[in-house]
Amino acid sequence: MKIIVAIKQVPERDAQVRIDPVGKWIEELDVQFALNESDAYALEEALQLKEKHGGEVIVISAGPERAGQVIREALAKGADRGIHIEADDLGSRDALGVARLLAAAIQPENPDLVLAGLQSEDLGLGQTGVILAELLGFPHSSLILHVDVTAKGLKVKRELEEGWFQSIELPLPAVLAIQSGGNKLRYATLMGIKRAKTKEVRRASAGELGADASPVVILEGISLPQKQRSTQILPGSPKEASAALVEKLRFEARVL
Amino acid sequence: MSGVLVVIEQRDGAIGRISWEAVAAGKFLGTKIGVDVGAAVIGAATESAAAQLSAKALAKVVRIEHALLAQYTSDGYSLALEQFIAQDKPEYVIFPHTYQVRDFVPALATRFGEMLISDVIAIADGPVFARQLLQGRLQGSYRHTGTGPCLVSVQAGAFRADALEAGSAQVSRFTPALDAAQIRTRPEPPFRGSEQTIDLGSAQLIVSVGRGIKDAENLPLVQELAKALGAELAASRPICDNGWLPMERQVGSSGQTVSPRLYLAVGISGAIQHLVGMKGAQCIAAINKDPDAPIFEVADYGIVGDLFEVVPALTEAVKAAKG
Amino acid sequence: MLLPHATLAEPQHFSLAEKLIFLALIVASIAAFWRRFGAVLDKILKSKKDPGFRLFPIGRRVWDFFREVMCQARVIRQRPLPGLAHAFVFWAFCAFALVTLNHCATGFGGAFLDPAGLFGRFYSWLAAAFALACAIGIFGLFVRRFLVRPRWLGEDLSWESGLIALLIFVLMVTYLAAFFVTDTAPAARVLWWIHSLTLLAFLPVIPHTKHLHLVLSPFTIFLSRGGFSAIPSLAGDEDFGLVAGKDLTQIVSLQTYSCVECGRCSEHCPATNTGKLLNPKEIVLGLRGYLNEFGPASEESLIGKYVAQEAVFQCTTCGSCEFQCPVGIEHVPILVGLRRGAVNTGAWDDDHGGKLFLALERGSNALGLGAAERDKFIQRQELPIFDGSQEYCLWLGCMGGYDPQGREIIADFARVMSYLGTSFGVLRKEKCTGDPVRRLGNDLVFQQLAESNLETLQQNKVKKIVSICPHCVRTIQTDWKEFGTPPEIEHHSEFLARHLDKLGVSPVPRLEPGKEKIVYHDPCYLGRYRNIYDEPRRVAALAGDLVEAPRHRERSFCCGAGGGLAFLGEEKGERVSHARAAELAATGATTVAAACPFCNTMFRDALAATGDGAPQLLDIAQIAARGLPRGQPVKMNESL
Structure with missing residues (x-):
């Protein structure tokens, strides 16, 4: 099975961020970057499928020079080769524009399966996988925790809300958006890093792929949220404090 | 192209709170830009949901109905809604940001050469849509510049559904042209994660209890709170060490690592071994009698007080809120 | 009464038949020895060459050889009685080298030591003294192994050991007995033959049993x-x-x-x-x-x-x-x-271990917490940021930066440093030193962490580091050397001990003089790894009277956290920390003094489990800080 995994390099989770002078993105020099978490799970799923059924795992990432780091990391963990779409202007493309770049690079590979992480940790739009499916003309399913290969294609376990799950069958080729937590991630090894040195990373520029860059949605600006995360101690009698807590959990934290 | 269309989600005729909030968001946007707001419901049997919607102050309610829409499929829903939007030509389409919406609306948007502005938490003049970036550390303002419909999904709790005005909307039907061959995925009925096995790792709500509970006899107090919330019960190491709760319920470096939406720590001081197991929670609330307990450093909300007084009060407050 | 003669009896004039039999037996014995020993040697020599092995400087090797082999220092120090018994056996063997050569030469009529000559007489009596000590020693060891049977020798009795003891005993006795007969007595010939046969039986036993160490261990120690x-x-x-x-x-x-x-x-x-x-x-x-x-x-x-x-x-x-x-x-x-x-190679698959590695692949600390948590602590505690002007860089470590208990230690140590007027600062960014991944064998992550930290230290022009964590100290000072030159580093116990005169004279060094009994727990990475035993004890003694746990100093018993085990989840069976905590509590101490944040965190729960009246747990920095003047908080930024 030929599997392509779309991965993204994102600012490290705990990075302290500052807004850049233009007010449209963060000051990237301050920040260290890492592989997006759900993409790591997508990669893990791909590697396990390969281990079970054979085939090839190709990772693809769009981004500037530094994004090469996550491609090498993926190769070290067991991917066979990489495709790096070199683009410094991703900030000016919307999710559709980025997905078009990826789709243009994926199409000629004729994959059996395309995996993407459910959602990025930076923009959090959570759409790339599904848009890719539409652009490639493949069926898809998202929030996937487990993948089984069947005679007819795939049977996947999809997460629903509030502790419910669902099994879905779909034919190949297909696109799956992988939810974090379905598998146990493997750690990078010294042996993997050494072996990765000889693996191929193909570079493609956005220009070559000829994808449309005009956005339909633009990020006008970014700002710090009004409330910084800090502990709110709720005062009053047990009854008052409890009522206040329930109110906060429902309408401020929105977790109930 | 005009008007706001809210597409709500229904299950067996029931409309969830987040869908009502999406209606509220649609009303808010409609009022802001001065256009009509309608609602649509998709399924094989939508009468009951449509009836509930029509009792609100909406310009219209549309039942997008077809036998092939009995079960949700991305292909079916995308095709049906694509046809309706092409005919109805709304300027804005508002969705609740549910798992279902996340699964099909990006594909639907792509068919129009558009992109979903997802997980919106506020709508400002413009309209400009605010959403969280970098997991809430920043907020971004998005504006639609495309020529087609603008698709937006709203986060749970971002708009208040309780202020929706009553009314009586005209209900109409739309029957999309669907063919079974167009639906490529085959969903099976939903199932619950096994009740027997304790799976704290995937639990969305967790109530966790620590040394502060003092005795195994006092556990029912916390169990009742967990039950009221619909939460899993967890514990810090000393509780499990004492055998008051099984080891599978232990959260921390030597137990489970959890990342629920809400982690409510009751009588837990917050030793590092415990903190590393629950730091991934989206929201942390803590009840502890010691205002200097380290748990308050990581908590979003805290109540300083005797858990034997606070927990019963909180259980009541939760029950009251859930009505 | 039977008295020994002045000279050792040596039979004279062996017949040709005797000589041929003796020769044949020698050949057979050596062949039997070599059959096994040659194979062992082959396996050793065919093993991979040690990369980076250097014979020089040879001084250390000679010294180790002298101390550990010739003087049997470790054998004796760690188990004095059996050690001494063993040492006498060893020394007797050394003394017997010459005796045995002469003994064999005698069989061919070529004896070179004259038992009546000055040197011969001196040497045979010297050997006799060793033989006596050896015979007593081996008898003692025999009794210990077969009658006392300490549990670490294992459940099963080693018949090999019994045989060897018997052979050695016979060798010594036959040698000594030769002092009681004359050269011409038939008994002399019988003794000679028994001695010879024992010797020739002994030789092949060596490589076939653990007594191979007789031959190999001198090399092992030297190399x-x-x-x-x-x-x-x-x-x-x-x-x-x-x-x-x-x-x-x-x-x-x-x-x-x-x-x-x-x-x-x-x-x-x-x-x-x-x-x-x-x-x-x-x-x-x-x-x-x-x-x-x-x-x-x-x-x-x-x-x-x-x-x-x-x-x-x-x-x-x-x-x-x-x-x-x-x-x-x-x-x-x-x-x-x-x-x-x-x-x-990725062969190890462990939930907790994998999580630790993943946390350190992308994050900064072994606990997997956000670096922002460390920043918050630094801000709240108003710790000065290191800017190159201060004397010390205070290394927080994962425990000092994130663990609530570790933070208390840092806060108190910072107070002490400020009180002493020592300038210090903490780094804005600091990553785990890599101690747990180093010990767990993840060289990839260890290298990444070491290199990243070395770069940070260099950028910040750090010259001296002080740390509350012996694991950080060891890893920075020793393990990082593979990737660069780390700055000078010391453990806070060394720093505190050096300034004891100023801390000792501060008011109220002891809270309740005479009432507080303190037991100090030697952390492995400070004691055995760094040879620091007295400094922390002197600091701990500020607040009370020291008592010792049964296992202390070089023989201290681990808390269970090292080697990355603090991150590997619940251990099977009895917890190491509980075993040690019980031992510490049993000393009757009111305070357990620790000098490592990992020991500290292990003992917190473990001491509580020892029951009511469990001793309180304090780091030596907390003990030192208790003596500082109260009421006038030391502002950290003002110390600069």
């Missing part, structure tokens, strides 16, 4: 890598640690064949003592079994038939095995080497 628990650098692109037989180096092979199965390593091992699978002796013997079956060039995995993976990952790297070993086996590098082999 040891040196440096306590020294983890060797990986060499080349195909070295991932001890994966298969082909990775065993000559020194490791030599060590495995040198093991004398004395069980000292097991006696002090925290894992063995709490019922875990790991027994360091079995690891060494496992590798020996592997070499015997598969040989040194094998691709067969080392972890498998002879060595259990579970055991390998139960080691806390406390180093008590290596510290105790009388034949120079370096257990910790072997155990870490086996872990490296499993981790660097």
